[in-house]
Amino acid sequence: MKTMISSLCLFTLIAITKGQETSFFRHKGVNGGIPCAGCTFVVGLIEQLAQVHNRTIMETVDDLCDLLPQGVYHEACTAIIHRYGPVVIDLLYAKITPDLICHGIRFCYVDPGKHFCNLFPLPTQHSSNDDHTARMIKMSHTISEKYLGKQELGKFPDVCQIPGIKFICNVLNRPKHSDKEMDSNCNGIYGVDIDGVPYEDKFCKNSSHLGIGILGDSAAAHFHIPEEWLMASRINKELLKHLPFVIENEFDWPMMSAATGAKWTNLQYYQKQISRNQMADYPMLLFYSLVGNDVCNGFPDTVTYMTTPKQMRENVMNTLKYLDTRLPKGSHLVFIGLADGRVLYNSMYWRYHPFGEINKDVKYPDFYEYLKCLEISPCNGWMTSNDTQRELTYKRVVELNNVLRLIAVNYRNKFDNFDIIYLDCPLMPVLQQWEKIHGKNTGYQLIEPVDGFHPNQYAMVLTAQYTWDLLSLMAPHMLTDVNPHNKEIENIFGDQGGY
Ligand SMILES: *[C@@H]1O[C@H](CO)[C@@H](O)[C@H](O)[C@H]1NC(C)=O
Ligand SMILES: *[C@@H]1O[C@H](CO)[C@@H](O)[C@H](O)[C@H]1NC(C)=O
Ligand SMILES: *[C@@H]1O[C@H](CO)[C@@H](O)[C@H](O)[C@H]1NC(C)=O
Secondary structure (H helix, E strand, C coil): CCCHHHHHHHHHHHHHHHHHHHCCCCCCCCHHHHHHHHHHHHHHHHHHHHHCCCCCCHHHHHHHCCCCCCHHHHHHHHHHHHHHHHHHHHHHHEEEEEECCCCCCCCCCCCCCCCCCCCCCCCCCCCCCCHHHEEEEHHHHHHHHHCCCHHHCCCCCCHHHHCCHHHHHHHHHCCCCCCCCCCCCCCCCCECCCCCCHHHHHHHHHCHHHHHHHHHHHHHCCCCCCHHHHCCCCCCCCHCCCHHHHHCCCCCCHHHHCCCCCCCCCCHHHHHHHHHHHCCCCEEEEEEEEECHCCCCCCCCHHCCCCHHHHHHHHHHHHHHHHHHCCCCCEEEEECCCCCCCHHHHCCCEEEHHHHHHCCCCHHHHHHHHHHHHHCCCCCCCCCCHHHHHHHHHHHHHHHHHHHHHHHHCCCCCCEEEEEEEEEHHHHHHHHHHHHHHCCCCCHHCCCCCCCCCCEEEEEEHHHHHHHHHHHHCCCHCCCCCCCCHHHHHHHHHHCCCC
C-alpha cells in the first residue's frame, strides 16, 4: 500500500504560510512558532510512516506527493520535497530526531531568553543534557548546510519564495482579520495601533459594512483536523479524497478561535453568537456562549492576558445594549458560562497524542507543553501540566461566570427586546454523564484528539441536547413561544434552516 503523507505537506505548507502571515495571531510564537511545529509534525510523520509500512525513508519521501490530487497542491508538495527531501532523508538516517532536524534546516531556533522546545524525546536518556542536545543540533546544522548552503540557512526559510509555492501562499494569504497587515477592502485603513487594536476595528467597526462582513466569517467555529491525517498507521488515499475542500473551506488553526473574545469587539461577539445560533437551529434563541476565549491565550504569563471581571461586565453590558437595538421583540438570550477546562487535562493527560501513538513517546502533556514552549498554544491556562496554572485559570472562570450570572439575574427582564437566562457550561455535566454510561476515563472520546482542546462532534450533539433539556426545564417559555417576528428575523438574518 502506498502511504500518504502529502496531506502533511499541505499541513506544513499552511502552517508555514499562515505562520509567516501571523497577522491574526495575537501572539506569533517564539523559537520558530507555527512553521517550526509544522516542520516537526511532518518530519515525525515521515519517520513513522517508514516504520509502519516497513519502507525506507527514501521510498517514503519519494512517494510523498504521488497520491495528492493533481494541481497546485501536488506541485507545491513536489516543490517542498525537492528542496527539503534529500536533507531530511539524510538527517533521519543519521538518527537525528524530528525536533533537531527542524532546527537543522532552520525552521526552529532558540530565541534569546527562551528554551529549546521539543515534541519528541531527545536522543538520549539524559534529556536534560543541554550539551548533548547542542551537539546534535550542531550536527544537524552541518548536514543541512551541506545540502542547502550556508547562505540559504542564514535566515528563516521563506517557503513562499520556492517556485511552485508562491501561488498557494497568495491563495492562503487572502487578507482578512481586520486588515491588520493589508488593506483588504481598499478603504485605505490597515495596521494596528500601539495597543494592537486593528485600525479597521477602531475606526470602521461602527459601520454596517464591516458588521456584515464579520457576520459571514465563522471559520473559527469549524476547526477540525481529522485525526487520521496525522496518524502514520491510518493515513491512506481514501481518507484524503476531500482534502482540497477541507483545506480551502474549513481547516484553520485553533489559535484563531483564541483570537475572538471579550477583549475583542462587541461585533465579534455578536457574529459568533449568530453563527452558533444558526448552526444549532434554534432560531428564536440567541446563545451567548463564551466557552473559553476569555481565559485562553498563548502568552507565557497567561493570567495577565485573561479578561478581568470588570472588563467582562463592561463588554457584556455593551453587547446587550447593542443586541437590544437589533433583536426583535420577544427574543431570548441564553448565557452559557465559560467551561471548566480542567476536564481537558484530566481527560487527556494519560493518553498518547496521535503523534506519539506508534512509538509510545508523546503524551498529551508533552504536546501541550510543546505548544506552550513555542508560545503557540491556543490556551496556556488549560493546556499545561502545571496544576497551579490550571487552578488559577479555573479561579478566573468562576469569577467571570459570576459576572454573567449576576447580569442574568439583575437584567433578566430589563431589556426591551429580550430576556436573559444563565446556564453553566454543559460540557462538564455531559462529560460526567458520558463517563457514567461508557465507563471511567472515557471522557477523552468527546475531545478532538489532534488539538486535545476542542470538544468534538459527539460532544456538540450531546451538549446541544443537554442544553435543550435544561432550557425546557428552567425556561420553557423560551422554547415554546412562537415568535410573531419570525419573518423579520429571516429578513435580517436569512433562512435559519427549516423553521
Ligand atoms: C521489512 O522489510 C525488510 C526488507 O524489505 C524485510 O527483510 C523484513 O522482513 C521486513 N520486516 C517486516 C516486519 O515486515
Ligand atoms: C456609532 O454610530 C452612531 C450613529 O451612527 C453614533 O451615535 C455612535 O456614537 C457611534 N459609536 C462609536 C463607538 O463610534
Ligand atoms: C506553575 O504556575 C504557577 C502560576 O503561573 C507559577 O508560579 C509556577 O512557577 C509554575 N510552576 C512551574 C514548575 O512552572
